[in-house]
Amino acid sequence: MSLQKEFEALGCWNAPTEEEHISVYGMNFDNCYIIFTDLDGKTPADAAAPLVAACYDGRDAFMWGKELQNFAALKSLRAAHADDNEFIAAVENYTLPKD
Structure with missing residues (x-):
């Protein structure tokens, strides 16, 4: 399954950004929303690479x-x-595993 389909399966939306000319994945909640990018602020393309929430x-x-370890x-x-x-609390309190 493609990474885009994986994000969609989690309930994420995918939207282009006007300023950066990329697509971001995100999730809407009652009082906030979370977007997910790669470490460079670009569209995630590699499921094994780190993500930024x-x-x-x-x-x-x-x-x-x-920063999350990966998808x-x-x-x-x-x-x-x-x-x-x-x-939301689990993502906010996430810690990267020690190598």
Whole structure:
């Protein structure tokens, strides 16, 4: 399955950005939304590469950001936290595994 399809299976939307000329994946919640990019702020293309999760409030103000090990880490967090608030907290509190 393509990475785009994997993001969609998690409930993410995909939208182009006007300024950066890229597509981002995101998830909407009651009081915020989270977008996912690669480490360079570009469209994720490699499921094994790190992801950046950036959370914004309803007025598009940045709230927090977090580096995730890869897409599998994001998928695992979502599988473990079906409740949206728990998922948001899990992403915000995520720590990269030690090598």
